[in-house]
Amino acid sequence: xDPAILGLILDSSVLIEAERARVxxxxxxxxxxxxxxxxxxxLCSITVAELAHGVHxxxxxxxxQARRRFLDDLKAALPVYPITAETGExxxxxxxxxxxxxxxxxxxxxLIGACAxxxxxxxxxxxxxxxxxxxxLPLITV
Numbered sequence: 001x002d003p004a005i006l007g008l009i010l011d012s013s014v015l016i017e018a019e020r021a022r023v024x025x026x027x028x029x030x031x032x033x034x035x036x037x038x039x040x041x042x043l044c045s046i047t048v049a050e051l052a053h054g055v056h057x058x059x060x061x062x063x064x065q066a067r068r069r070f071l072d073d074l075k076a077a078l079p080v081y082p083i084t085a086e087t088g089e090x091x092x093x094x095x096x097x098x099x100x101x102x103x104x105x106x107x108x109x110x111l112i113g114a115c116a117x118x119x120x121x122x123x124x125x126x127x128x129x130x131x132x133x134x135x136x137l138p139l140i141t142v
Contacts, residue, residue, distance in 0.1 A: 005138055007040035009116040011125035012050040014142050025073040032124060036140045042079045044115040046108050081115050090114040105133050113137050
């Protein structure tokens with residue numbers, strides 16, 4: 001990983017894939033560290049919301065419990081960064097700049113991307129299509 005990158009915000013695309021494959025959080029974090037280096041990994045509060053949505057939409061009690069455990073383990077293992085007023089300002093600037101060029105990035109991805117940019121972090125994702133449109137945001141595919 002680029003030494004100028006201070007850490008990683010984990011995107012829900014990586015986390016949902018791991019949860020569906022029944023990968024334990026500790027194993028997932030070791031895998032990410034092997035691929036991306038030892039920089040701090042963290043969550044954005046929007047990613048927590050996306051995962052919580054999946055917990056509450058689970059179609060079986062077993063799936064609900066598994067998703068709940070996975071999310072709770074993630075929150076116990078990683079810092080969760082909030083969306084602040086400064087993040088909101090950055091999102092507004094990014095959204096205005098991108099939309100003036102006809103580029104659309106889903107709002108939740110803009111929020112997560114801005115959370116990473118604000119801290120000098122990269123995004124660990126499988127969704128390069130959306131995050132790759134955010135200028136200056138380093139991507140790490142895991």
